[in-house]
Structures are given as structure tokens and as C-alpha cells.
Amino acid sequence: MKIQVLPIEIINEIAAGEILEKPANAVKELVENAIDAGSTSIKIELEEVGRNLIRVTDNGLGIPKEDLPLAIEKHATSKLNTKDLYDINYLGFRGEALHSIAVTSEMKIASCFNGDGYVIDAQTKEIKPHHIKCGTVVEVRKLFHNIPNKLRFLRSEKTELSSITELLNRLALVNPSIAFELISNGRQVLDYQATTPLKRMEQLKVLGKEFVENMIHIKHTNDGISGELFLGLPTLTQKKNNSLIFVNGRPVKDGLISSVMRHAYNDYIPKNTYPIAVVFIRIQNNDVDVNIHPNKSEVKFRDPQVIRKFLLSVTSKNLTQCSHSTSTTVANRAFERFNQLVEKQSNFHNETGSKITRNHSLYLPEERKVTVQPEECAKQFEHKTNLDFDHTQNNQEPFHFSTDPLEESLSMINNKKTPDGYPNKLPLGQQQSPSSSSLHEKQNTSFLQQQVRKTNRCEQLQDEKHFETFGKFKCQIHGTFIITETENEMIIIDQHAAHERILYEQMKNSITSPGQNLLIAEFIPLSERVVEILSLNGEKLKEIGLVVERVSHCAVMVNSLPEVFKNTPTNELIEEVASLLEEDIEPRTLLERIYANIACKRAIKANHNLTREEIEELLKLMENIPHTGQCNHGRPTHIRLPRKEIEKLFLRS
Structure with a gap:
């Protein structure tokens, strides 16, 4: 087949497909336009979760009659000029959304500007007077009707509605001064009145009721960065990283911020779990690039270390202030288990002929009295609960470690x-x-x-x-x-x-010097694998005060140890360090992990x-x-x- 230029219709459909994967994408673009227009109230109406109808009504500034034809042209926008690409103050700026929606549906836009209302048909480009009194109404019908492949890949109505609801929750969260309403097939799904950021958080419960009851609210500004953070208590965690991140009012997925938040909680939450947090960051527009993803869902910071330092400082300080707190989730789980046991015991008593007296106390008849040993009760409770308090096995080999030279007799x-x-x-x-x-x-x-x-x-x-x-x-x-x-x-x-x-x-707080030279270097025989790991990480070990010299393929000489480990058997310490080095972690984290392991065993x-x-x-x-x-x-x-x-x-x- 010869190389040929694709027809404009195919080009437009391909471009639209990059922006519009599902109805939620169309809703996102239309609602973001309404936010950019300065609206204080936005209403979204759906039929068949957007496949048959998406109607977005706002009370924003409106579009002048002469701009209506341009609104549906590709790369036409009022939000950007040639000098502003790295100083963007709006959610939308490329001028692609309305054009893409027009290509894949039947769309009309009615808008009022300075008291004059008009409507344009996106397919015929015909403009007529309209009775609209305020703002803009965008009506989208038969979405993807001319791209059957898209329709085939849409999920169930429940799943698609869930995507739209999640999207609107995020936009409502970052825009608390705007009222949002969502109606699907005539049924009201969401209704958020304009309010304050904290009250909007309580309204939405996007991360669950438990999060609202167990969070820390922080506001902080430093070095041109403004942050508002809602941090879950450390005992409130999740298996997936579902924390919400907003940069300059834009919901984004950002690996840097996610990793920084996980690192800030590193001392407090179990391995393979994540903190629950909502992070709002405001930074100079020219310090962040939002133009790196078709859906504008990712950003890139000019100086990531500034963001890292800011978030670590704010998060660590406030986690310390709530260091004695545990989330109500822990107690709630315990009561769930207790209730299960009470219900089970109640059923048992009823089956064996027990009666409930007026004061509701439970008892066994004398002739059916059962003796239960405390040990059996403990075993039953352990079996019924996943609150695993016993963190160690009694037969673990200990680290021999002394924190005080005044070791005395028992x-x-x-x-x-x-x-x-x-x-x-x-x-x-x-x-x-x-x-x-x-x-x-x-x-x-x-x-x-x-x-x-x-x-x-x-x-x-x-x-x-x-x-x-x-x-x-x-x-x-x-x-x-x-x-x-x-x-x-x-x-x-x-x-x-x-x-x-x-x-x-x-x-962690007792270290006065990174390392202490040994009077006599200690010879440690090890496996070849461990020797190789230590050799490859010599510089990293020096940073924590551990100086190890390779003397053969199966032995090392230890010349210096961190002072806190001076009474720990060196061979055990070296084996522990080698196992942690395989995880490729930074020196400070390595030292903290060693402390954690020793503390657990001591x-x-x-x-x-x-x-x-x-x-x-x-x-x-x-x-x-x-x-x-x-x-x-x-x-x-x-x-x-x-x-x-x-x-x-x-x-x-």
C-alpha cells in the first residue's frame, strides 16, 4: 500500500479518540470549561450515563455570539496566547475538547453574554437566538455514534457512572466555592452546595467516613509554595495508593508526590500499605508543566526537590504532633469482632435453653453450666480477629544489644x-x-x-x-x-x-557520631553473595558509619561500626545489612530499617x-x-x- 494522507474526518476521529475514551472524559472537559468560566453553580444531567445525553449547565460568563463558531473549531481558545504556554491559569487551554466532542456526537451550545442569548448547532454551524438568561448550556447527544468501536468498549452503566461520580467528587473537592449537582436518568446522584474546603471534605467522604473522622488538617506556605493537606492518621492505611493530589487546582496523578508521602509515613505504617491523604499544592505556574499528557492528568515540576522538601517537612512535623493517636478504625474493628463473639455466644446460649431476663443479661442454667478456661477464650478470640498483636516469635534469635553501660543484675x-x-x-x-x-x-x-x-x-x-x-x-x-x-x-x-x-x-535519637573505629578490625567469614553485595555498596555503608573491607571472595574485615551497634554481634549485623542492601534503599532508610529490626528483637x-x-x-x-x-x-x-x-x-x- 502506498503512503497517503488520511482524510480529515479520520484525522479528527483519531485525535478525538485520544481525548475522549469514555463519557467521563467528555463530562470532565465540559465541567472544566464551566469552572474556567467563573461559574458558581454547575449542573450535569445524564441519560444512559452519557451515551444518549450529557447536558452541562453553568452560570458563568458566557460566550459572545461572534465567538460561538470558533468555540467548536480545533485549537481555538480564549485561555492561551503564544506567550502563555508555561504560565497557564486555566484547567483547559488547548482548544481541543469541544471540537473533539463535536466530531463524535451531536452537540449544541447555548450561551448568554451581556444579556444576549444564542445557540449554535455544532454540525450545521447555524446560530439562532435563544431564551437562555445566564451562563452556558452544552448539550451532547449520541456520544460516539459515529465511532462504533468506542461504544463496544464502554463498560456497564454502573461502572461508567462510578467514573463520572469519582471525577466530579475530585473537581468538587478542589472547588468548594462551587455548587455541583449530578442527575442521572432523572435521579439526583450528587448535590453539593458551595462551602469551605474543610466542610466540602466532610460532605464528600471521597476517601470514606473513617478518613474524615481520623485526619489532620494542615495549611502551610513557604518558599512560594502553598499547601493544604488532609492527612490520615498512620493507623488508617490502604492497600492501594488512592490518595488524591491536586496541583494548582488540577486533579493529577504524580509519582513524586505519592512517593514523598509514602516516605513521610515510612516509620509509621506497615510494609506494602499506603497512607490516606488529600494534598493540595499551589505553586508558580512557570514552575510546573501541565502540558505533558493528553488528558492533562500528569504534571512535571521544574525543581522536584523543592516540592519534596516542602511536603516532607510539613508532613513529618504534623505526624509527630499526633504521635500518640490511633484511628477510630482500630477500635471499630475490635468492636466488630466483639459483637461477633457476643452474637455467637448469645446464639449458643439460646440453643442450649438460656433465657434473656429483663435486664438482658445472659446466663446458662445451672444444670447446663459450662466451664471455659481463659486460655480457650484467648485462642477463640485470636482465631476470630485479624488484629494480630503478637509481632514476634519467642524462638527468634535475638540481637544482643545494650543501650546503657550501667547494665546491672536483675x-x-x-x-x-x-x-x-x-x-x-x-x-x-x-x-x-x-x-x-x-x-x-x-x-x-x-x-x-x-x-x-x-x-x-x-x-x-x-x-x-x-x-x-x-x-x-x-x-x-x-x-x-x-x-x-x-x-x-x-x-x-x-x-x-x-x-x-x-x-x-x-x-534514632542517641546517635552522636556516624561511626567508631574498632581497636582491632574484625574478620567476618561470609558467603560469596553477601561479600559481593557489601563490596558493591561500600560508599553507602560508609555514610552510616560502617566500613567494610573485602579480604577474599568469602570474607570481609570490619574496621568501623556505628556506635549504637558496638555491642551487637558483628556477624549478625553484617548479615542483616546485606539483606537490606538487596532492596536498594538509601543510607538513612537503611540505618532506620536496621534500628527497626533490632528494636523488634530486643x-x-x-x-x-x-x-x-x-x-x-x-x-x-x-x-x-x-x-x-x-x-x-x-x-x-x-x-x-x-x-x-x-x-x-x-x-x-
Whole structure:
């Protein structure tokens, strides 16, 4: 076949196909035009989710009669001239949208400008007077009627309507001063009145009701960048990166901002999960390029590092300020599980002949009395819930790590007398034999004991201590969970998760120098693979104070270690570092990951009974150290159960 120039009709259809993939794209272009026209009210009407009709009505500035024919010409626009390509103040600017819609449908535009109303037929170009009194009405019928292939690839009405709804939610979110209404087949789907940004966020619930209840609202301006952020608490996460990003009023997908937000939450959320956030960025127009995607859904920043620094600073600072908070989602999940157990037990009692008395308490008849062991209840609860509090296995090989040169005998704390009525060891649960070495058990508890000695050497325990955030300590159960109460809440604390975060934060803040030279270099035999990994990452290791010299294909010499690791077995540390280096992470992140792993292995394990003094010291540290709302893996360290919700479990009014 010879090379030939395509007919203009085919060229137009190909170009239109790049802009209009589905009805939502047409709705987007028309609504963005209405926003650019200064509208304060926009109404969208659909029939068959836009395949039969899309009508967009606004109260904007309108189009003069003489401009109506140009409005449907290709690359004709009032929003851009030759000097403004990198200083764009509008959502639309290419002059392609109306032309593309006209090519693929039957379209009419009615508009009023300075009190004069006219309508143009996009196919015949005929202009007639019209009774319209304000703004513009664009009516699109039979979308894709002349491109059957497009129609074949459209999804179900439910899916297409969902796409349109999601689009309008995003546009409504970034334009709270505009009222939006969506009607589909005569049924009102959306109705948003003009309001403030915060109230619009509450109206939309685009990221769910839980997000609205568990977010931090931030406004910040610095170095020509203005940001308004709605950040979900760290214990509120998602499996996919569905956070919403807006740059200069434009909904976009941006890899830079997404990665920065994930990095800011790196210390607080589980691996393979993402934070939930809504990010609004305002920046000088000439510092961002919006003309890199047909649908204008992507942007490129002139100086990405400025954006990165701004977002990291704002996000990290505010996450620190809410460091003791956990989302209501955690408690809600717990109550869901409790309710399931209550319902199951209720059904069991009813099946065995139990009766519900007037005060709704449940009981078993004496002749059918069943004895249930606490261990069985615990197993049943563990089976029923996916709130996995036990983060470690007791048979893990520990890191041997010392945070304080004043390592002393356990006898000081074990032999310490307490006032009458306060047993030294808590009575709940049986003391269990450790599964690892006695040295490991000593290291697990010695840190808390050292803190107790520092603050309580010369004083005896008097009244119950009351902590501002965590209230009064009540008991420890199963050697794993600590129960405290405030005036209106019961709090369940996972002692391992809490201690893990405390150790991690203290390690991060205790570094005074990047590395310390060893008096005698240490020879470490390793596998060839590990030696190769260390050799390839020598410079990265130096940045964290670890100097490793390759001496053979299966051995290295360690000349310098970060000071915090001086009491950690070097071979274990090197193996740990090598495994992390395979993930190709930056030095600071590498160091933090090592801290996290060590903290996890050093922290108090489950099934380990603590004294009252140790527990109160743990609570004190939780109050004073940041980010104790979640452990290093992002799991919650505690759950707050409101008294009113607990009463509901017992059908108390």
C-alpha cells in the first residue's frame, strides 16, 4: 500500500479518540470549561450515563455570539496566547475538547453574554437566538455514534457512572466555592452546595467516613509554595495508593508526590500499605508543566526537590504532633469482632435453653453450666480477629544489644519491696519459662528496669499513677496486654509493640557520631553473595558509619561500626545489612530499617509478666516519646475502647 494522507474526518476521529475514551472524559472537559468560566453553580444531567445525553449547565460568563463558531473549531481558545504556554491559569487551554466532542456526537451550545442569548448547532454551524438568561448550556447527544468501536468498549452503566461520580467528587473537592449537582436518568446522584474546603471534605467522604473522622488538617506556605493537606492518621492505611493530589487546582496523578508521602509515613505504617491523604499544592505556574499528557492528568515540576522538601517537612512535623493517636478504625474493628463473639455466644446460649431476663443479661442454667478456661477464650478470640498483636516469635534469635553501660543484675528490681497490697509480680497469668537464653530475657527487661532505677531509686510506690494520655494502670493479661483506664475509655496496650517503638525512637535519637573505629578490625567469614553485595555498596555503608573491607571472595574485615551497634554481634549485623542492601534503599532508610529490626528483637516479648513499676515506666515513656501510637511495622500499639461502646456490648442504654 502506498503512503497517503488520511482524510480529515479520520484525522479528527483519531485525535478525538485520544481525548475522549469514555463519557467521563467528555463530562470532565465540559465541567472544566464551566469552572474556567467563573461559574458558581454547575449542573450535569445524564441519560444512559452519557451515551444518549450529557447536558452541562453553568452560570458563568458566557460566550459572545461572534465567538460561538470558533468555540467548536480545533485549537481555538480564549485561555492561551503564544506567550502563555508555561504560565497557564486555566484547567483547559488547548482548544481541543469541544471540537473533539463535536466530531463524535451531536452537540449544541447555548450561551448568554451581556444579556444576549444564542445557540449554535455544532454540525450545521447555524446560530439562532435563544431564551437562555445566564451562563452556558452544552448539550451532547449520541456520544460516539459515529465511532462504533468506542461504544463496544464502554463498560456497564454502573461502572461508567462510578467514573463520572469519582471525577466530579475530585473537581468538587478542589472547588468548594462551587455548587455541583449530578442527575442521572432523572435521579439526583450528587448535590453539593458551595462551602469551605474543610466542610466540602466532610460532605464528600471521597476517601470514606473513617478518613474524615481520623485526619489532620494542615495549611502551610513557604518558599512560594502553598499547601493544604488532609492527612490520615498512620493507623488508617490502604492497600492501594488512592490518595488524591491536586496541583494548582488540577486533579493529577504524580509519582513524586505519592512517593514523598509514602516516605513521610515510612516509620509509621506497615510494609506494602499506603497512607490516606488529600494534598493540595499551589505553586508558580512557570514552575510546573501541565502540558505533558493528553488528558492533562500528569504534571512535571521544574525543581522536584523543592516540592519534596516542602511536603516532607510539613508532613513529618504534623505526624509527630499526633504521635500518640490511633484511628477510630482500630477500635471499630475490635468492636466488630466483639459483637461477633457476643452474637455467637448469645446464639449458643439460646440453643442450649438460656433465657434473656429483663435486664438482658445472659446466663446458662445451672444444670447446663459450662466451664471455659481463659486460655480457650484467648485462642477463640485470636482465631476470630485479624488484629494480630503478637509481632514476634519467642524462638527468634535475638540481637544482643545494650543501650546503657550501667547494665546491672536483675536481683535489684526482683528483690525490691513494694507496699502492702501491691505484689512485685502481677497476679494475672502464669509465669512462663523463656524459650530463648536467660541473657535474652535479661536484655528484654533490663531497659525498663534501668529506667525504674533512675526515677525510683529512693522512693517507694505510693498512690496509683495517673498518666495524661493513658490514664491509670489496672492490670496485665496473658503477660502480653496492659489494661489502663481513663474517665471515659478503656485502653488495651500491646507491651511488645509499645516497647518496640520506644527502643526504635531512642536509637534514632542517641546517635552522636556516624561511626567508631574498632581497636582491632574484625574478620567476618561470609558467603560469596553477601561479600559481593557489601563490596558493591561500600560508599553507602560508609555514610552510616560502617566500613567494610573485602579480604577474599568469602570474607570481609570490619574496621568501623556505628556506635549504637558496638555491642551487637558483628556477624549478625553484617548479615542483616546485606539483606537490606538487596532492596536498594538509601543510607538513612537503611540505618532506620536496621534500628527497626533490632528494636523488634530486643523489645519485651509476649507472655512476659512485668512488675507494676516496669509497666508504669513503660506508660511514662509512651507519653514522653513521639510516635508511640504505632510500632515500627505500623501496627497499633494500643486500642481505645470508649465506655459507651463497651456498655452497648452488654445492651446497656
